Amino acid sequence: MAVKRMRDTDKIDRPRERIAAAGPEVLKNHELVAAIIGKGIPGHDVNAIATDITALLDEKGTGVTYNDLVEIQGIGDSRASQMVASFELARRYLTRSKTTISRPEDILMMTTDLLHKHQEYFVAFTLNGAGEIIHRHTITKGTLTHSPVHPREVFAPALIDRAASVIFVHNHPSGNTEPSDADIAITRTLAEAGDILGIRVLDHVIVAATGHTSLKERGLF
Structure with missing residues (x-):
């Protein structure tokens, strides 16, 4: 389906006019992009450009770069810089409200979904230099008693x-949060790998409906 051109859109329905009337929350993603870039080029309307940028954002998310944007028809140096500057400004202000982790209990509210799982899930939380959570990543989903992990898989999202x-957090469907020999061994291996990569392993917490156990607090790595 062809993208409707901006000049064929009633003025009252155009992105910038709708932001002024009702706020940015009412706009769809491609309309927000259109409001940022403002206008198109001959033969390539702003809506078409905005749709291309939105498709790129859907594919790469926050990984979209300046070089990605200049490949889009209708986006030159100026507009690419304008877009990435918008992304970076939003990122900087959003990180102010990130959750800071200082003890195992801080992570528990973010893993309540694991407590009643019938399979083991191994989850990694990545943190910035201020101890604020960047993302939660599910690394593996295993069997009733085992979720095998490899340092390569674990640290790829962290990099x-x-x-x-x-x-790291993983659940024990059995309800027993006592770390197994395998849990201790893989934690030590991951901590050593993290040291090499310059990414510190702060803790490995085992969770279950019955409670939790911090391997760091136990002095197990």
């Missing part, structure tokens, strides 16, 4: 996030 540290 992408440019994390300074990580916290």
Whole structure:
């Protein structure tokens, strides 16, 4: 389906006019992009450009770069800079409200979904240098008693996030949060790998409906 051109849209329905009348919350993603870039180029309307940018954002999310944007028809140096500047400004202000982790209990409210799972899930939280959570990543989903992990899989998202540290969480469907020999061994392996990569492993917490156990507090790594 062809994208409707901006000049064929009633003025009252155009993105900037709708922001003034009702606020940015009412706009769809491509309309917000159209409001930022303002206008198109001959043969390529602003709505078409905005749709292309939105498709790129859907594919790459916060990984969209200046070089990605200049590849889009109708986006030159100026507009690419304008877009990435908008992304970076939003990122800087959003990180102010991130959750800071200082103890195992701080992470528990973010893993309540794991407490009644019938399979083991291994989750990694990436953190920035201020100890604020960047993202939660599900690394593996295993069997009733085992969720195998490999340092390569565990640290790949941390490297992408440019994390300074990580916290690992996995559940024990049995309800017993006592760490197994395998849990201790993999935690030590991951901590050593993190040291090499410059990404500190802050903790590995085992959770269940019955409670939790911090391997760091136990002095197990």
